[in-house]
Each structure stands twice: as structure tokens, then as C-alpha cells.
Amino acid sequence: MSEAAGATPPPVTPAPVTPALGAAGRLADGEWHRLHPATPLLRGGFALVAILGVILVNLRDVWIDLIIGGPDGGPPDPLVWILEHDYALPVLAAIAAGLILFILGFYVSWRMHTFRITDELVEVRSGILFRTNRRGRLDRIQGINIARPFLARLVGAAKLEINVAGQDANVQLAYLGSAAADELRREILALASGVRAEASAARGGSGLDTLDQRRSTSGFVEQRVNELLAPELDPDAAAPESVVQMHLGRLLGALLLSGTTVFLLVGAAVVATIITLTGEFFILFAVVPGLIGVASFYFTRFTRSLRYSIAATPDGVRVGFGLLSISNETLPPGRIHAVSVSQPLLWRASGWWEIRINRAANSSARGAAGQANTTLLPVGNLTDVRRVLELVLVDPALIELVERGMVSKGGDDGFVNSPRRAAVVRWFSWRRNGFALAPSAVLLRRGAIWRELVIVPQARIQSITLNQGPLARRLRLAALTVQTVTGPVSARLGAIDAESAVGLFGDVADAAIRSATNDTSHRWRESRPGSATT
Template identity: 55%
Template sequence: MSDSDIPPTPDQPPTPDQPPTPDQPPVAQPPIDAPAPAQHSGLTDGQWHRLHPATPLLRGGIALIAILGIIINTLRERFVEMFVGGDGYADDPIDWILREGYVGYALGAIAVALLIFIAGFYLSWRMHTFRITNEVVEVRSGILFRTNRRGRLDRIQGINIVRPFVARLFGAAKLEVNVAGQDANVQLAYLGSAQADELRRDILRLASGTKRAADQASAGANASANGTGSFIDQRVSELLSPELDPNLAPPESVVKMHTGRLLGSIVLNDTAVFLVLLIIASLIAAGTSGQPLLLLGLLPLIIGMGSVLIARFTKSLRYSIAGTPDGVRVGFGLFTTSNETLPPGRIHSIQISQPLLWRPFGWWEMKVNRASKSSTQGASGQQNTTILPVGSLDDVMRVLALMLPGVIREGALDQADEKVALEKVALDGGSLETDALETGALDDSSLETGALDTGALEAAGLLDAGVADVSAPAIDALLLLRNGLTSRGGDDGFVNSPRAAAPLRWFSWRRNGYAFGPSIVLLRKGAVWRELIVVPEPRVQSIALTQGPLERRLGLASLLLHTVAGPITAKLGAVERTRALEFFLTSSRTIVTAASSDTSHRWRSGEDPT
């Protein structure tokens, strides 16, 4: 079936040029030598398209190589015999073919099987087509048994582009559209490398609620740039180019993983610690028993666990997180690269945790709950729900600013700290208070209310420029997040558990609590293994209060925020009963309000496409 045999879809009917009417003056034509307007990827026109021409080789070539490997391994003794001589094999099928003179028939059968094999993959490529309309991404495949998969644009949770090392040599990439639901993803394997990037940009633009006219020029420019140069030059450029295009995101929004920190986090990982303890225990057991052969039994386990740790290290190299106009871009990989764009509003909950061994170094790990599952593993060989395998507190705050753009303004943490510290110092007295009184930023009422005229302080040079722009809700959100990670409890903006919760939370009852921020709910728990869960209010599906017999006797209750399934369970136990009821009433009201006003699923709907 050719592309011309497929009728155009009703989504985008043809619009032939019409001559100007007498009532309407003709439109001015551009000069003949004017450059042609740049085009987009050309794959979102609603028509059916085929995959990369190298797809049969990339999908079937691996199977053919595996079959050849089995054959060569089976005939290795015969190959050795050809060079060093031997007695032969009386019952060998090859000897029988040679003896009976069936060599021609055997070669013909192999040629026919090979042709059928190649024809099958070629027909599979011909019958594998896809199209992108204003509503869906649709894929048709199959020769005898046809399948059809559709993914609605308004249910897209992310778009992942994977470039396996062999596919990179052919300039191909695999694009996967992650759609909400179980086994709902739509995969395009394979597309041209540059074409995959352009198609992702076009799909996200269609899903965002705006038209693609605003970015046609940049897409066309990229397409023309990628089309220049020889095939070898293009492949070398793609292999050596950075994972994230420097022109795609501002440098200040890019969060990269430090290589030394990555290596240290793997060494201090539970798997590595268990492996070291196991080796030490085996050495002690072998030394005391006098049987060194005990170590040989652990050799397969050591090799297996060691290979997992090495793979985790290599897969996390060149890790970066950046903010783009269409969401958060997460990329990683050294030989096989992967980068995924998470559109706004697709993060349902965030978990920030700190293992005990990481605390001296100030390292944290971030995970998220999403409404879809990718077939590709994330960095460090973990699930793609791990957004930041390891990072400092500053990295965590910057990633939170990318994932919660309406709550946190990137770079505002230092400004909020300075503003709060200045207020505290001014109200405590000293030379700064005198200077603030002289500039008019502090008066008698300010001493009572604790408020400062930050604009006057900035004009007087007592406050850095831009600090006055940080609003009070933004300061509250930033300080709540920081206190949720580092505070030991007390009067820090959280509603913490009472002393009666000590029998249930021996070490953590002081910091076990919840807080409300602008459009977010924060749940803090753990003193040995610290943990903070951030849930955007528009993503909450329901709220539950539970109370077991022991909690009932202690006057406590448990809170549970239901979100999509994932590694994070937004649950907080050992909360005072009256505080739990207050949480239920307050969150019920704020969550409904936030959900009704949320427009993040159409994040570009208010933009002018021109």
C-alpha cells in the first residue's frame, strides 16, 4: 500500500488557493528572490507516513545476527577442522549433504529462507504506518493480523526519545509517546534522529493548545541545518553532540549530575553496601573454616551485582534536567542515550528522600508519580519515575522549580533567605535597624508587625536587586520546602505530631507533620531516613482519613491523599485527631478550588500562535 492510496483524513481538508474576489484586493506577493518560509516536521498533517528506511535492518538485523551466531557456534568444530584437519563426523548432516550431492539444493533452500526473512521484514515496514492529527497519534501495523493503536493528545504524559548505539550509527531514533493508562503507549521505532526531535516538538505543541505557526521557523531552520553535510559528518556530529541542545533551554535552568557525586552515591548504595558486607563475611567464614572454596560460590553473585552497579554508573553519565517551553527535559546516557519531555501538569506527586549514609554529604533522591509507564528504564537502571538519582539541596530546589513552575520561581530561594534574614536582623536591633529607620524602610509599625519596605531597602542599597520581587506566598513555599527537608521539627510552618505519637514514631514524631503551600500539600516524615512528599493540589483524586485501634486510643489518625499509582504513597500517620479533621476540611476546599482553576494540561492555550 502506498501513501497515495490512502485518502486524506477529514481533520485537515485541502485548502486550494482561491483567486481574489472583486470586493477584496489581491494579497501582495513576496519578491521572487525572497526565501521560502520554513516548514515544520511535515508529519503532523493528518496523513499516513512510514518509519525510517533502516527500520527493517534495525528490527530484523539483530535477529539475523543472533541466528548466524547460533549457526557459527554450532559449526565451530567444523571450522576448526578446516584448518587443522580431523576425522570428520559420520552422522553429521553437512557430511550427508556433501556426500549425496545436495549442496545446490541446500544453498537454494537457505537463499529462499533468507529472501522470505527479508521480504517479511520489508512488508512489515511497508504496512507499519502512522499519522498525527489534531487529536490523536495513531499507528497501524501487521501483515496478516492488523493492529491499530491510538493515543489521545490530551492524555499524553510524556514523550521519550531513545537512541540505541547501533541506531545512532544509522541516524535513527525510537520515539515513544507515553499516554495515561496501562499499556497505552504508542511507539514509533524508528524515525530519523532529527525528525524524531521535530516530531516531538510538533506533538507537544498540538497537545499544548496552540498552533504550530509560532515555531515553524525554528523547526524549519533545524531541519535544514540537520540536512547539510555528508552522511558520515552527520553521524559523527550526532555522536559527539551534547545530549541537550544548548539552544533549547537557558543555561541557568539546566541541572547536571556531578560525576563524583554519582560514583559516591553508588558506593553508598544499599546494594553496594550489602555486597561489601557479604564479601567481608565470606572472607571471615573462609578464613575461620579453612575452606577458601566458599569464595567461589559467591563469585557469580559478585559478578552479577558488580555488573549492575557498573551499568548504573554508565547509564547515568551525561545526566541533565532542563526546563523547556513544553515541560521538563530529562536526558542521560553515554552510548545509548535517552531524553524525555514531561509536559506541565503531568507530575502527580514528588518524593524527596535522603538515605542515612547520604546525610553527611547532603545528597537527596527525587521520585515522581506519573499516569503512564515507559518501556525504557530511567537513569541508573531505575524506573523512569526517578527524576534525580542523586543531587544536592540546591539541585533539589532547582528541579522543584522546574516541575512546579507556578509554585516556585527558579533562583528565588537565596533571595527569600536574604529577605527573611534581613527582617530578622532588623527587628533584633543593631546598625542595620538604624540604617533601615533612616531610609524609611522601617518605622514603629514595622517593629510591631515585622514588615519591611523591601523596595526602599533595595533603593538604599541595603537589599540586593530582585529580592523585593519575591512575593510572600513564594517565600512561604520556599521556606516550607526547605524546612520539610532539613528541619528537625518544632515551629517551622508544619503541623507536627504531638508527644502522644512517640510510641508510634519513636524518633520522628517531632518532624512528622503536614503543611499547605500555594497549590501544594506537603507531607514530612522520617528522622533517620528523611522523606518529604509534595502533592500538587490539582492532581489529588481523593482524601481519606483512617484510624486504627492504637491510634484511636492515642487520639491520633492517618491521612492519605490518593493520586495515580506509582512508587509514592502520599500517606502520613500519627497525626493528632483534631488536626487530621482540620486537614480534611481545609484540603477538600483548596483541592476543589485548585482543580477547577487548573489549566496546566493546555499550557500554551493562551499564547498567540502568530
């Protein structure tokens, strides 16, 4: 440990480093801690076991040959060659040395991989020869993700990832004890929220007491089994009325009514036509790889969306999913830069919607849909949408406006819609192509076939752009874009009346400045000290 401390830029007093099992004490106490002891095994050890397994299986034939005496000839086996030339001892010694070096390497790397969480920052030191030291500021946290791959779940470990804005700026703690990871996330979020450290210490302490009791009453195996069978979302973690669950039928329906299916059907029709026209079946072979790809897409999307849940916790929105490998993420308040509620044409009949968000930092763990974690609600009906919006937007008046705007066909519905002359460029959607300025957010609505409503919280607006091209000028129209951090949601609204666009440009610019100045969400609990103990 003293060598490790000497090699790092900031000299640290050699403090007792405790492994992150959870029962050892609070983790967010500013001292250096080590990761879960099973970390080397989870990170690379399984590969070693697999290699050994393959070698042993290959050896089986040789053993049989040696004992029973198989037929001579055939290709020269390296093992037989070694045995014949009496190199067995040096080879075994070399393998043993390699193994010892390997295990020693993993052990030393585990010993030298330490982290600490102080009141302001999280810091990780790792590496044997090339030391890395990474610090992240707690008030810049965009979200904390806890992933539990299947193998890690078996030994009761979890990967904690702290997302910080910036390219490749995330701080990863892999692996921690499963319960310790949950506890640590609560503590980090409490520290980041601006609650005084003593309060969070008290909270952390009480949490660990219950953990210790649980530990003493059940054995290791029993505990593992309990954790494996436990529901993905701990019932105590969130109020039940705030939880949105994914229904199996709806998930299947949404998958079948997705754009991929349409693509698949069109492809099938094309292939069928070609076969009937040419009478050749060779094209089927060309289609097979594509079919495998589509099948695996459906499969991953389906299994990952199983047990999907969204819930409100005191420290933000919690999104969890997964059947075998589970993952859940907490987004603190004020970390959502834009929200889009959309409905493809195929979902119209069943009244389903999808909610996507823009975030400043994404966890490296893939989301339920296989892409970056930006889909908040893969599919849901109006009730689900309302619940999710309640978690994300908070303001009830705003949610009502959003709900009205989502299904409205246009007209006098609280939105400023495009004028009739915009029908030249918005053939079907000009009636409901419009905007609304709520006290805390800007709402942009577009599309009649593919309905979409974009909500940008004013405090998160980065800049506002007003555009007009030659055609729009002739029609006295203009386009307005609200720029947020990069993500799947684009807040651009075209073909609105030029005069009202100029007005909106000024209003949004003022509102953005006002909201940004009054925004305290990076310390979301500081303004409400009374709620700190809840």
C-alpha cells in the same frame, strides 16, 4: 498501500505516504507517514546478520578441510553430508528462498507500518496478517520519550514513545530519523499544549529549514559522527541556568553510600565470620553469582547515570541520560502527580538528596537507575534540588517552604508537627513528623533518620483518606493518606494530632476540588496564547 488501506477499519483515501526522514516535510500534518527505512534492519535485521556470521565462522573449518583435505572421521558434519550427497543446489536454493522471504517480510511490514498525527490524536497502523490500529488522544499525553540505542545512533535513527495513561497504552514509533524524532516531539507537544495549529506549523517549518541546510552542508558520515559526538543535551534546547548536570564524583559517592553497599558489607562480614569459624572456603563459591549480580547493578547504574541532565524546555521538564545508548524524555506540565525529596542517613554528611515522582504513565524504556523512569534526580545537593523543584513545582513560595521543611529539625517551621504524645509511635521523628497546606500543594514530612518530604499538587489528588486504629485512638492521633496514581511515592502521614487531622482532611478535600476545577494543565499553553510563539 491500497491493500493496507482496505484492510483497516477506517477507510482512508490513498494518500502519498512519505518516509519519516525529516527532510521530506512536516510529520504532524495529519497525513500518513512511514517509519525510517532502516527500521527493519534495526528491529530484526541485525539478528539475521549475526546468524549469518555464526554460520560463516562454522563453515571456515569445512572450507579448510575441503581445500587442504583434513583428516577423515570425527563427528559427521551436516554440511559435509550435504556436499557428499549432492544436495548443495537445493539447499542453497532453500536458503536463498528463506532469505528473500525474510527480507520481503520485513519490507512489507515496513511498508504497512504507518502513522499519522492530527490535531487531536496520534494513530499507528501496523501488521501484515494481523492488523493493529492504535489511536491515542494528544491531550492525554503523559510524556514523550526518545530513545536512541547505540546501533540506531550509528544509522541516525531514534525511537519515539508517546506515553498515555493506562496499562500498556503507549504508542511507539520505532524508528524515526533522529532529527525528525526531535522535531515530531516538539510538534506533538505543541499540538497537545493547545496552541493553534498554524502557529505550530510555522514553528515546525522553520525548524526543518535549518535541518535542510545542515543536511546539505555535510555528508552522511560526517553527520553521523557529529551526532555521535554531540552532547546529550543540545545547548539550544534549554536555558543553561535551568540545567542540572550529574557530577562524576557525586555519582560515584552516591553509589558507594547506597543501601546496596551496606548490604554488601554486611554480607562480606557474614561470609568472613563463617570462614573463620568453620575454616571452610566453599562458601566463597556460593557467593560468586551474587557478586556478579551486584557488580552488574553498579555498572548499569553508573553508565546509565552518566551524562544525566534535567532541563526546562518550553513544553515541560526534559530528563536525559546515557553514554552509548541515550534516552531522553519530556514531561509536559501537570503530569507529575507526587514528588518525594528524600535523604538516606548515609547521605546526610554530604548533604545529598534524591527526588522521585509518581506518574500516570511510564515509558517502557528503563530509567537511569534501571527501574521504571520515576527517579527524577538520582543524587544532588541542595542547589540541584532547588533547580529541579523549580522545574516541577514552579511556585517560588512553595519551594521555599519545601526547602525549609527538608532540613528542619522540627518546631515552629511552617509545618503542623506531631504532638509530644506521638513519641510513643514515632520515637525519633515526632518533632518533624508533620504537614503543611500550601496554596497549590499538600506537603507531608516524615522521618528523622531517613528524611523524606512528599509534595502532592492539589490538582492531582485522587482521593483523601483519614484513618485511626485502636492505639492511635488512645493517643488521640490519626493518619492521613493522600491518594495519587500508583508510583514509588506514598503520601501517607501517620501519628498526627487527631483534631488537626480532621481539619486537614476537610481542607485538603476542599482544596483538591477547587484546584481540580481550575486546573488547565492538560492544555498548558491555551491560557497563555502570548507565549505560543516562543
